[in-house]
Amino acid sequence: MTGAFLAPSSRGRVWRRFRKRWLSLGALGLLGLLFAAAALADELASDKPIAARVGGHTWWLPNLTRPLELRADTVQTLRARLNRDQGDWMVEPLVPFGPYQTYSGQSAERPSAPPWGPDSDHPLGTDEVGRDVFARLVHGARASLTVGFVAVGLYVLIGLLLGLLAGYYGGVLDAVVSRVTEITMTFPTMFFILAVMGLVHVKTLVPIMLVIGLTRWTDVCRLVRAEVLRLKTLEFVQASRAIGASDLRILARHLVPNAMGPVLVAATFGIAGAILIESSLSFLGFGVPPPAPSWGELLSQANRYLTHPGAWWLTVYPGLAIFATVTAFNLVGEGLRDALDPRQGA
Amino acid sequence: MTSEAPLIEVSDLTVSYPVRRGVLSRAVERLKAVDGVTFSVRRGETLGLVGESGCGKSTLGRAVLRLVEPDRGSIRFDGRELVGLAAGAMRALRRRMQLIFQDPYGSLDPRMTVAEIVGEPLAVHGLGRRSERNRRVEALLAQMGIERDALRRYPHEFSGGQRQRIGIARALAVRPDFVVADEPLSALDVSIQAQIVNLLADLQRGLGLTFLFIAHDLRVIEHVSTEVAVMYLGRIVERAPTATLFSRPHHPYTQALLASAPATDPRHRRVRAPLGGEPPSALDPPPGCPFHPRCPQAFDRCRLERPALASVGAQHLSACFLAPPGTA
Numbered sequence: 001m002t003g004a005f006l007a008p009s010s011r012g013r014v015w016r017r018f019r020k021r022w023l024s025l026g027a028l029g030l031l032g033l034l035f036a037a038a039a040l041a042d043e044l045a046s047d048k049p050i051a052a053r054v055g056g057h058t059w060w061l062p063n064l065t066r067p068l069e070l071r072a073d074t075v076q077t078l079r080a081r082l083n084r085d086q087g088d089w090m091v092e093p094l095v096p097f098g099p100y101q102t103y104s105g106q107s108a109e110r111p112s113a114p115p116w117g118p119d120s121d122h123p124l125g126t127d128e129v130g131r132d133v134f135a136r137l138v139h140g141a142r143a144s145l146t147v148g149f150v151a152v153g154l155y156v157l158i159g160l161l162l163g164l165l166a167g168y169y170g171g172v173l174d175a176v177v178s179r180v181t182e183i184t185m186t187f188p189t190m191f192f193i194l195a196v197m198g199l200v201h202v203k204t205l206v207p208i209m210l211v212i213g214l215t216r217w218t219d220v221c222r223l224v225r226a227e228v229l230r231l232k233t234l235e236f237v238q239a240s241r242a243i244g245a246s247d248l249r250i251l252a253r254h255l256v257p258n259a260m261g262p263v264l265v266a267a268t269f270g271i272a273g274a275i276l277i278e279s280s281l282s283f284l285g286f287g288v289p290p291p292a293p294s295w296g297e298l299l300s301q302a303n304r305y306l307t308h309p310g311a312w313w314l315t316v317y318p319g320l321a322i323f324a325t326v327t328a329f330n331l332v333g334e335g336l337r338d339a340l341d342p343r344q345g346a
Numbered sequence: 347m348t349s350e351a352p353l354i355e356v357s358d359l360t361v362s363y364p365v366r367r368g369v370l371s372r373a374v375e376r377l378k379a380v381d382g383v384t385f386s387v388r389r390g391e392t393l394g395l396v397g398e399s400g401c402g403k404s405t406l407g408r409a410v411l412r413l414v415e416p417d418r419g420s421i422r423f424d425g426r427e428l429v430g431l432a433a434g435a436m437r438a439l440r441r442r443m444q445l446i447f448q449d450p451y452g453s454l455d456p457r458m459t460v461a462e463i464v465g466e467p468l469a470v471h472g473l474g475r476r477s478e479r480n481r482r483v484e485a486l487l488a489q490m491g492i493e494r495d496a497l498r499r500y501p502h503e504f505s506g507g508q509r510q511r512i513g514i515a516r517a518l519a520v521r522p523d524f525v526v527a528d529e530p531l532s533a534l535d536v537s538i539q540a541q542i543v544n545l546l547a548d549l550q551r552g553l554g555l556t557f558l559f560i561a562h563d564l565r566v567i568e569h570v571s572t573e574v575a576v577m578y579l580g581r582i583v584e585r586a587p588t589a590t591l592f593s594r595p596h597h598p599y600t601q602a603l604l605a606s607a608p609a610t611d612p613r614h615r616r617v618r619a620p621l622g623g624e625p626p627s628a629l630d631p632p633p634g635c636p637f638h639p640r641c642p643q644a645f646d647r648c649r650l651e652r653p654a655l656a657s658v659g660a661q662h663l664s665a666c667f668l669a670p671p672g673t674a
Binding site for chain 2: 234235236238239240241242243244245246249253254257258
C-alpha cells in the first residue's frame with residue numbers, strides 16, 4: 001500500500017526498520033484483514049449464496065450478481081428449497097445474512113422479538129429489526145475506508161500540488177499559497193461539513209469526502225513546501241537544472257519522490273482522522289442515509305433505539321471497529337514515521 | 347591551438363545576492379559575489395580558477411552556465427550570447443555545457459539508480475531511443491571504470507570516488523563541448539584525487555573538452571590548467587599561462603597562495619609571503635585594493651585606488667600597482 005511511492009532502494013530499508021516495530025506490524029496486519037473484509041463483504045455476509053444449484057439451475061456468485069430469478073430468495077428460503085437428492089447444492093457466505101435483511105421468519109426458534117444477542121446464527125447479534133450486526137459492520141467498513149482513502153487521496157493531491165508550487169517557485173505564489181493555507185486551517189471541518197450537508201440535500205458520502213478533501217490539505221501542503229525548500233538547495237536539483245531538465249521534470253522526477261516520505265506518514269494519520277469524521281457525522285445523522293450501513297450509523301441507531309439496556313452488542317462492536325481501525329492507522333503512521341527517519345540506522 | 351577563437355568569452359560579469367535583514371526580510375544590501383570578471387577559454391584548453399573559500403569562484407562557475415543569473419555582463423558561448431537567452435533555448439544549449447559538482451554525495455538523486463542518473467541528460471535532450479541510451483550509459487560507466495552491475499544500484503552504495511565518476515559520466519553523457527568542474531576533487535581522498543585528475547585529463551585529450559576548472563588546491567590547478575586565473579573577493583587579480591603564473595607570480599596574493607602551498611618540486615624557490623588574516627567581507631570591501639589589508643607590500647596608493655587588471659608581461663595580467671618583475 002505504501003511502498004509503491006518509495007524508490008526501491010529506500011523501500012527495502014524502510015521495510016526492514018518498520019518490521020522491527022511489532023506493534024505497527026500487527027496494526028498493518030489488522031488493516032490488511034480489514035481491507036480483505038471490506039473487499040469480500042459479500043462473501044462474508046450476504047442474504048444470497050456464493051454459488052448454488054437449485055432446481056436444476058446453477059448460479060455463480062448470486063451474492064454479487066443478484067439475479068432476478070432469486071430476487072425473493074434468501075439463503076434461508078433456498079435452504080428450504082434445496083433438494084440434495086436431485087444434486088442441488090449451495091455454498092453459503094460465512095454469515096448467511098445481508099446488511100439490509102430484517103428478521104426472516106424463524107419465529108419457532110425465536111419466540112422473543114429482536115434485538116437478539118450473539119448466537120450461532122448471528123455471531124455479533126442483531127439490531128432491533130433483526131438485521132445482523134456482523135453483516136452491517138463488514139459492509140459498513142466499505143463506507144469508512146472509502147471516505148478515508150478518497151478524502152485523504154484528494155487532499156494529498158491538493159496539498160502536494162500547492163506545496164510544490166509554493167516551495168519551488170517561491171515569491172508571490174508562495175505568499176498567496178501560504179496565506180490561503182493559513183485561512184483554510186481556521187475552517188472547522190466538522191461544522192463546515194454540517195453546514196454544507198444542511199445546504200446541499202445530497203445524502204451520500206460525496207460531500208463529506210469533498211469537504212474533508214478541500215479543508216484538510218493544509219498540513220500536507222506545509223510539509224511538502226518545507227521539504228521542497230530543503231531539497232531545492234541540494235545539489236542534485238541544481239545538477240538536474242544544469243543538465244537542462246525542465247521545471248516539470250525536476251518537480252516530478254526529483255522533488256516529488258524525495259518529498260513523499262513525510263506526506264505518506266501524514267496521509268496515514270489523515271485516514272484515521274477522516275474515518276473518525278465520517279463516523280461522527282453518520283452518528284449525528286449526516287452521513288450515509290439510514291438503511292445504508294456505516295459504523296457511525298450503527299452506533300447512531302443503537303443509541304436511538306436503546307430501549308434494550310442489555311443490548312450491549314449494538315454499541316460495543318461498531319465502537320470497537322472504529323477504535324481498532326483508527327488506532328491501527330495511527331500505529332502504522334507512527335511506525336512509518338520512525339522507519340522513514342533518516343537519523344535511525346539501517 | 348592558440349589561434350582559434352575562444353569557445354567561451356565572459357566579460358564584465360557581475361553577480362550579486364540580496365542580503366535580507368529585519369522582520370520584513372527586505373533586501374537591504376546586495377553582496378557582490380562576482381564583480382566585473384572578464385576571461386575567455388579557447389577550445390580544448392583549461393582555465394584553472396583558484397582562490398580561497400568564499401571568493402566567488404563557485405558562483406562564477408555557475409553564473410557562466412547561467413545557473414545563477416548575472417546582474418550584468420556578457421557570456422558568449424561559441425559566439426552566442428547567453429545572458430538574456432530565452433529559457434527554452436538555454437535549456438537546449440545546456441546539452442553542450444555541463445557541470446561537475448564538488449559534493450559527490452549531494453549531487454546524485456538518492457532515489458535514482460545509477461543508470462537513471464547517467465541517462466537523465468540523454469533523456470532530457472531526447473537523444474536516442476531507450477535501448478541506445480542504455481548502451482551509451484553502459485559504455486560511459488565502463489569508461490569511468492565502474493563495473494557493469496552498478497547500473498541498477500543506488501548512489502548510497504558507492505564510495506566517494508565512484509560517485510564522483512558517476513557524476514562525471516553524467517556530465518559527459520551528452521558529449522558536451524564545455525565543462526565547468528567545480529572543485530571536483532576537494533571532497534575526495536588524496537589517492538582518489540589523482541585518479542580523477544588523470545581521468546579528466548584523459549577525457550579532455552580524447553574528447554577535446556574545454557574546461558573551467560575550479561579548485562583551491564594549487565597543485566591540481568598546475569597539473570590540469572593551460573591558463574590560471576586567481577580570484578580574490580569576487581575579482582580576478584591575476585591571470586597568466588600556467589607556467590608563467592607558477593614561475594613568475596606577480597600579484598602579492600598569488601605569491602602568498604603559492605608560498606602557502608606545499609612545494610611539489612624542492613628546486614622551486616618561492617617568495618616567502620605568509621598570508622595572515624581572513625579575506626574581508628564582500629559586503630564591506632575595503633577601499634582601494636581589496637587585498638591591501640593583508641598585503642605585505644602595500645603602500646599608500648593601494649589604500650586609496652583600486653588597481654585594474656593590466657598587462658605585466660606576455661599574456662600576463664595582474665591587478666597590482668607593483669612594477670612588473672624585471673622592470674623595477
